[in-house]
Amino acid sequence: MTILIQNIGELVVVPRGPIGGRSMHTVNTITKAAIVVQDGRITWFGQACDLQYPDECHIIDARGGCVIPGLIDCHTHSVFAGTREGEFVKRLEGKSYAQIAEEGGGIRVSVEAMRSASCETLIELTLPRLRRMLQGGVTTVEIKSGYGLTVDDELKMLQAVSQLKALKPIELVGTYLAAHTTPREFVDQPEAYLDLILDDAVLSRVREEKLAEFCDVFCERTAFSIEQSRRVLETAKRYGLRPKLHADQITQIGASVLAGEVGAISADHLETIHDEGIAAMARAGSVAVLLPACSFFLGVDQAPARRMLEADLPVAIATDFNPGSSMIESLPLTLGIACTQMKMTPTEVLVAATANAAAAIDRQDSVGAIEVGMQADLLILDVPNHHRWMYELGRPSVRLVLKKGKIVVGEA
Amino acid sequence: MTILIQNIGELVVVPRGPIGGRSMHTVNTITKAAIVVQDGRITWFGQACDLQYPDECHIIDARGGCVIPGLIDCHTHSVFAGTREGEFVKRLEGKSYAQIAEEGGGIRVSVEAMRSASCETLIELTLPRLRRMLQGGVTTVEIKSGYGLTVDDELKMLQAVSQLKALKPIELVGTYLAAHTTPREFVDQPEAYLDLILDDAVLSRVREEKLAEFCDVFCERTAFSIEQSRRVLETAKRYGLRPKLHADQITQIGASVLAGEVGAISADHLETIHDEGIAAMARAGSVAVLLPACSFFLGVDQAPARRMLEADLPVAIATDFNPGSSMIESLPLTLGIACTQMKMTPTEVLVAATANAAAAIDRQDSVGAIEVGMQADLLILDVPNHHRWMYELGRPSVRLVLKKGKIVVGEA
Numbered sequence: 001m002t003i004l005i006q007n008i009g010e011l012v013v014v015p016r017g018p019i020g021g022r023s024m025h026t027v028n029t030i031t032k033a034a035i036v037v038q039d040g041r042i043t044w045f046g047q048a049c050d051l052q053y054p055d056e057c058h059i060i061d062a063r064g065g066c067v068i069p070g071l072i073d074c075h076t077h078s079v080f081a082g083t084r085e086g087e088f089v090k091r092l093e094g095k096s097y098a099q100i101a102e103e104g105g106g107i108r109v110s111v112e113a114m115r116s117a118s119c120e121t122l123i124e125l126t127l128p129r130l131r132r133m134l135q136g137g138v139t140t141v142e143i144k145s146g147y148g149l150t151v152d153d154e155l156k157m158l159q160a161v162s163q164l165k166a167l168k169p170i171e172l173v174g175t176y177l178a179a180h181t182t183p184r185e186f187v188d189q190p191e192a193y194l195d196l197i198l199d200d201a202v203l204s205r206v207r208e209e210k211l212a213e214f215c216d217v218f219c220e221r222t223a224f225s226i227e228q229s230r231r232v233l234e235t236a237k238r239y240g241l242r243p244k245l246h247a248d249q250i251t252q253i254g255a256s257v258l259a260g261e262v263g264a265i266s267a268d269h270l271e272t273i274h275d276e277g278i279a280a281m282a283r284a285g286s287v288a289v290l291l292p293a294c295s296f297f298l299g300v301d302q303a304p305a306r307r308m309l310e311a312d313l314p315v316a317i318a319t320d321f322n323p324g325s326s327m328i329e330s331l332p333l334t335l336g337i338a339c340t341q342m343k344m345t346p347t348e349v350l351v352a353a354t355a356n357a358a359a360a361i362d363r364q365d366s367v368g369a370i371e372v373g374m375q376a377d378l379l380i381l382d383v384p385n386h387h388r389w390m391y392e393l394g395r396p397s398v399r400l401v402l403k404k405g406k407i408v409v410g411e412a
Numbered sequence: 413m414t415i416l417i418q419n420i421g422e423l424v425v426v427p428r429g430p431i432g433g434r435s436m437h438t439v440n441t442i443t444k445a446a447i448v449v450q451d452g453r454i455t456w457f458g459q460a461c462d463l464q465y466p467d468e469c470h471i472i473d474a475r476g477g478c479v480i481p482g483l484i485d486c487h488t489h490s491v492f493a494g495t496r497e498g499e500f501v502k503r504l505e506g507k508s509y510a511q512i513a514e515e516g517g518g519i520r521v522s523v524e525a526m527r528s529a530s531c532e533t534l535i536e537l538t539l540p541r542l543r544r545m546l547q548g549g550v551t552t553v554e555i556k557s558g559y560g561l562t563v564d565d566e567l568k569m570l571q572a573v574s575q576l577k578a579l580k581p582i583e584l585v586g587t588y589l590a591a592h593t594t595p596r597e598f599v600d601q602p603e604a605y606l607d608l609i610l611d612d613a614v615l616s617r618v619r620e621e622k623l624a625e626f627c628d629v630f631c632e633r634t635a636f637s638i639e640q641s642r643r644v645l646e647t648a649k650r651y652g653l654r655p656k657l658h659a660d661q662i663t664q665i666g667a668s669v670l671a672g673e674v675g676a677i678s679a680d681h682l683e684t685i686h687d688e689g690i691a692a693m694a695r696a697g698s699v700a701v702l703l704p705a706c707s708f709f710l711g712v713d714q715a716p717a718r719r720m721l722e723a724d725l726p727v728a729i730a731t732d733f734n735p736g737s738s739m740i741e742s743l744p745l746t747l748g749i750a751c752t753q754m755k756m757t758p759t760e761v762l763v764a765a766t767a768n769a770a771a772a773i774d775r776q777d778s779v780g781a782i783e784v785g786m787q788a789d790l791l792i793l794d795v796p797n798h799h800r801w802m803y804e805l806g807r808p809s810v811r812l813v814l815k816k817g818k819i820v821v822g823e824a
Contacts, residue, residue, distance in 0.1 A: 083800060083803065084803075085758075085797070085799040085800045085802075085803035086799065088751075088799065088802070088803040089757055089758060089799050089803075092751055092752075092755050092756065092757050092758075093757060094755070132807070296752055296753075297752055297805060298752070299752045299753060299755065327803050327804055327805055328805050328806050329804075329806070329807060330806045330807070333745070333806040339500075339504055340504075340708055340709055340710070340711045341708075341711060343504050343506070343711065344504065345501055345504050345505060346497075346501060346504075385497070387497040387498065387500065387501050388495060388497045390497075390500070391495065391496075391497035391500040391501075391739050392739055392741075393709060393739055393740050394740050394741070394742045394745040394806070395544070395741060395742070
């Protein structure tokens with residue numbers, strides 16, 4: 001099956017990631033462009049005038065719209081049960097996280113809801129979220145465990161992700177984040193909790209059932225220390241799970257330096273990153289995954305994106321979609337927040353949510369770029385160029401979504 | 413025609429505006445509620461168990477959703493031609509407004525596009541914007557002139573608003589903002605420009621053709637001075653146009669004090685308001701219209717909303733939708749920005765975008781409230797309560813829109 005997309009107003013030729021921050025500012029664009037897709041992959045793209053029409057093909061008219069790679073949300077907690085709007089309101093009223101936790105709020109609420117939910121319930125709750133993400137142009141989503149905080153409940157979350165893969169055209173990637181926080185039952189003995197979740201039988205099962213590709217840890221004063229985090233990541237690495245970190249979010253305890261030391265594929269958050277952390281990540285080739293919707297949702301300072309871009313780190317952007325600190329499931333809105341609050345340009349955020357987001361989840365060879373041979377995950381926007389796309393902040397602009405060359409949103 | 417909305421999960425009983433800031437925090441809600449609408453007005457509401465079923469009626473099942481008054485966007489520049497995404501990108505790259513203006517950007521671009529557009533073109537450009545606003549739950553919109561900057565072009569803008577009234581179920585309110593800035597042709601003689609736009613023939617025509625109900629002026633160091641602004645507003649008042657001001661946006665030159673002195677129905681922006689301005693507005697009963705999407709879009713500090721709320725000013729929120737400083741047409745997103753960036757609660761922003769927005773455009777006796785006798789402009793949301801509505805930031809939640817008792821968005 002050959003598909004020809006013609007009448008493209010602007011084709012943004014995003015190259016394969018990772019792309020260093022200084023190179024994210026400029027990307028080639030082709031006006032009056034066309035793309036040919038065969039068997040789910042891009043086989044040709046260029047100026048329409050250079051096109052040799054395929055013999056038989058299904059033609060999609062982009063009607064002058066902009067075409068970009070499908071968006072990739074490389075850091076989410078999309079599998080969750082229960083909502084926490086009461087806590088959202090209390091925070092706006094000026095209550096601290098400690099006060100909210102004392103009054104019964106915080107992650108504990110999500111953990112209790114998760115433990116009492118069946119895998120079927122989780123799937124039912126998550127499906128409409130993924131459907132809306134897809135409609136917003138997101139064709140690949142990473143999802144973390146981390147609200148179960150028992151071996152069984154963590155695996156249940158990852159099994160929900162596995163089963164969702166079969167149900168939706170959206171591509172899913174699982175991350176084992178059992179070290180999200182120490183559960184109540186182990187409050188004074190975090191090492192005992194780590195013994196459980198790093199047990200050989202557990203990690204072997206994660207590997208054998210392909211429940212996750214990455215292992216993540218919340219490395220923070222209120223969560224796991226540098227040494228505990230190192231233990232988690234080094235142990236998981238031996239089972240083929242590549243390291244990721246929640247790093248430098250609230251306090252600076254050296255998490256981004258650890259990211260470099262363990263060769264993390266990404267370090268995420270980075271609101272308080274310092275020059276040492278930037279240097280360590282640069283040496284290791286880690287992707288800096290920024291989460292502007294989280295800072296926005298909490299009303300706190302954004303990560304210093306421009307410093308990381310200037311240091312040439314490959315920067316990615318994700319929603320951090322979760323019921324506590326970022327109940328924002330829209331990646332396009334998150335990119336708008338990155339533009340206006342982090343002073344990133346539309347081109348930079350586009351690269352951040354495609355090529356570099358792909359690199360943050362080891363998918364750079366299949367998605368996130370407009371290159372011959374790449375999977376044809378493509379969006380047709382109803383705007384003539386990608387600057388307009390970000391400028392019209394908050395307006396849904398996705399007219400058509402192709403996943404592996406198949407139309408999954410919109411009509412040709 | 414009698415309509416019964418039943419199975420309402422939460423009915424937010426917003427009282428008639430204006431509502432002082434300290435009273436905006438708490439609003440009555442009724443769970444398991446119902447509303448009866450007759451001839452486009454609310455005739456009964458309360459707990460479903462107290463309902464006496466009307467003999468014949470059309471039943472709408474709210475399916476446990478939250479019901480709130482239709483939203484009111486009381487400060488927009490929705491009639492415009494051309495876009496300015498290039499300027500958006502330059503600003504993100506660190507260029508100043510002065511540099512952008514030198515390179516041919518700024519309001520001049522919108523003025524030139526406006527002058528070369530016909531009234532028909534303006535209508536064509538504006539209709540889809542209004543349609544999307546309505547789908548987002550906005551049932552009443554104020555629209556300002558201000559991109560024509562000649563008598564003919566200013567009147568053309570207001571005529572477009574008049575003609576749009578006939579085309580859309582959305583209710584429109586026109587404001588004469590010829591004093592938006594001094595046009596190029598009058599760069600060193602702003603008084604001569606004011607002579608033109610305040611001419612008796614012009615203002616008489618605005619009154620007779622009912623082109624506007626309000627007169628607005630951009631009172632700012634770079635636009636019109638206090639004395640020029642006073643002249644504009646006092647003159648227009650004699651033609652029945654009630655005063656509004658763009659006040660205290662960039663610098664503090666006393667615009668909010670002037671708002672109080674001229675008895676402005678509202679003063680808008682107020683990013684740099686001081687205690688004197690707050691006191692003057694309180695004495696005059698002016699509504700403080702805050703525009704969080706504008707500060708967000710520009711990436712600058714927000715107006716001190718909590719200070720105004722604590723001083724008991726009636727606070728309203730609007731999008732400021734315009735192609736230069738706030739290309740955000742979504743009022744729900746704007747309310748989410750107000751929550752997270754101004755620390756306003758979901759209840760406060762709801763009152764700000766209904767009862768108090770109505771008061772800012774003199775519509776408090778017909779819209780913006782759940783009261784017997786009020787126009788049945790109602791939204792059914794697909795969330796169980798209004799806290800959840802704001803918490804799920806950026807997700808479109810409007811399932812059904814009623815304007816004057818008629819379904820204009822969604823299906824019963």
